[in-house]
Amino acid sequence: MLRGAYLAVFAGQGVAACLVALAVTLVAGRSAAPSNWVAGTVLLASSAQLLLGLAVSAYGARQVRRTAAFATLAHSDDSDVASPEELASGLHRARSAALSQALFSAVLLSTPAWFAAFAWATGQTTVSLAAFAGLLTLGYVFGALQFGQLSRAVSQPLAVGGRGRAAGR
Secondary structure: OHHHHHHHHHHHHHHHHHHHHHHHHHHHOOOOOOOHHHHHHHHHHHHHHHHHHHHHHHHHHHHHHHHHHHHHHOOOOOOOOOOHHHHHHHHHHHHHHHHHHHHHHHHHHOOHHHHHHHHHHOOOOHHHHHHHHHHHHHHHHHHHHHHHHHHHHHHOOOEOOOOOEOOOO
């Protein structure tokens, strides 16, 4: 589910960027003179945004994994084993956090699509556009790999203190 949500938002950002670039070029026309300064500036901004997305996504995924791990170790005040309701609540929080992180990361990691659309509309070279394709691929792959691990972390059966599966899954 997380990968599907990630893919949907990531692809949606790309489609939206393409539609906006197409609309702009239909109204204003596409530039025929590429500029090395524009290409360099846009590539630098896109790379910086992708690095920010990578950092924020990695941190968020780590926090979600901690939330999922905490749900498995939750203890109530009057016994050494958490109640099924507490475990279900902790797992629900971890799953909600994972979905929120997947959506947020998809938006951050797909931002190079907007820069690529701008580069295309301003008539940048094929080499520049290929660089944007590489940045988009890197963002997608990082997110897809990250959320595969995250999906496993929030969907495994809960075990408390090695005493078996907890109810409330």
